[in-house]
Amino acid sequence: MRVRGAVELRLVPSGAVGAPLEKLVLVLGERARVKAFTTCGERIVAVLSTPASPGEVVTPDGTLTGFSGPLPGIRPLREITAVSADGYPVHGWLALPEGDGPHPVLLNVHGGPFHHHGWAFLDETQVYTGAGYAVVLPNPRGSCGYGQAHGRSVVGALGGVDADDVLALLDAALADPACDAGRVGVMGGSYGGFMTSWLAARHGDRFRAAWSERAVNAWDSFTGSSDIGWYFAEAYCGPDPEAQRAMSPLYQAGRITLPFAVVHSEDDIRCPVEQAQRMFVALRRNGVPAELLLFPAGGHELTRGGRPRHRLQRFEAVLEWWSRHLS
Numbered sequence: 001m002r003v004r005g006a007v008e009l010r011l012v013p014s015g016a017v018g019a020p021l022e023k024l025v026l027v028l029g030e031r032a033r034v035k036a037f038t039t040c041g042e043r044i045v046a047v048l049s050t051p052a053s054p055g056e057v058v059t060p061d062g063t064l065t066g067f068s069g070p071l072p073g074i075r076p077l078r079e080i081t082a083v084s085a086d087g088y089p090v091h092g093w094l095a096l097p098e099g100d101g102p103h104p105v106l107l108n109v110h111g112g113p114f115h116h117h118g119w120a121f122l123d124e125t126q127v128y129t130g131a132g133y134a135v136v137l138p139n140p141r142g143s144c145g146y147g148q149a150h151g152r153s154v155v156g157a158l159g160g161v162d163a164d165d166v167l168a169l170l171d172a173a174l175a176d177p178a179c180d181a182g183r184v185g186v187m188g189g190s191y192g193g194f195m196t197s198w199l200a201a202r203h204g205d206r207f208r209a210a211w212s213e214r215a216v217n218a219w220d221s222f223t224g225s226s227d228i229g230w231y232f233a234e235a236y237c238g239p240d241p242e243a244q245r246a247m248s249p250l251y252q253a254g255r256i257t258l259p260f261a262v263v264h265s266e267d268d269i270r271c272p273v274e275q276a277q278r279m280f281v282a283l284r285r286n287g288v289p290a291e292l293l294l295f296p297a298g299g300h301e302l303t304r305g306g307r308p309r310h311r312l313q314r315f316e317a318v319l320e321w322w323s324r325h326l327s
Helices: 123-130 148-152 161-174 191-202 231-237 241-246 249-255 274-285 308-325
Strands: 009-011 025-028 033-040 043-050 053-059 077-083 089-095 103-109 134-139 179-189 209-213 260-265 290-295
Touching: 025 043, 077 161, 089 123, 089 161, 103 123, 103 161, 103 191, 123 134, 123 308, 134 161, 161 179, 161 191, 179 191, 179 308, 191 209, 191 249, 209 308, 231 241, 249 274, 260 274, 260 308, 274 290, 290 308
Parallel strands: 103 134, 103 179, 179 209, 209 260, 260 290
Antiparallel strands: 009 025, 033 043, 043 053, 077 089, 089 134
């Protein structure tokens, strides 16, 4: 189960409907992510990822493998909390590069929205901190792992309290003198790309530039073209076309002025490539210094399961973009 950024394995007794979390015995996954597990009799074996390890085979008694070894240069995650604009408590992480700083800052919003950042190895965080950036990883309302009410808070209200939560956590990170409040970039993919576009439109003065990839930018054309199902847009935005337009970054594009990277894969069927093309054209027609980066073939999972050369090229492009705009 997902709990505040961890993916835990707990023992659930038969008939434990409605049992509180603290009554379920934690087997594995404290401040970690259980990626898979199996049992044989009373023996439990799992694959466990931590912020410092992509994954090892473990039991409750110890680690069985050493696939990762001690990876050099791994930067730790530090939990941060904040109070959102309406008084709601929010949670996330900050990863700092070596050195005293102040360091340029990347606000990296996860996809979903019912997903999460957490206590697992994330190559993006390590690449960015290795290049000298502080990385902020927020879990705003709409994320999983904080209860049903938290996850459902954004239904019919995307770009509302979730945006407030993201900015509150950014402010909490910027209170650290190691972070440079004058050099902040915003980035993310899928829902994170949506939030990147949304924040660039509504709070563009907070950022130097934006990197939005595999984003949903227009709910009207997303409905019926995405492989996730026609019902997804209605589930999050409601059936009213005007309400969907109001929650679509494409129709906020006229408010964006900062440098903006639109990044997509041509064979993305979760967020079809027209989502990127329409956004890029809207930005360029408005005189925004926007750039479009399209990867041939490849799908929605480019950053996680894409071709190795494309993943490498993407990292090179990301770092080149931020070196131009946050130096």
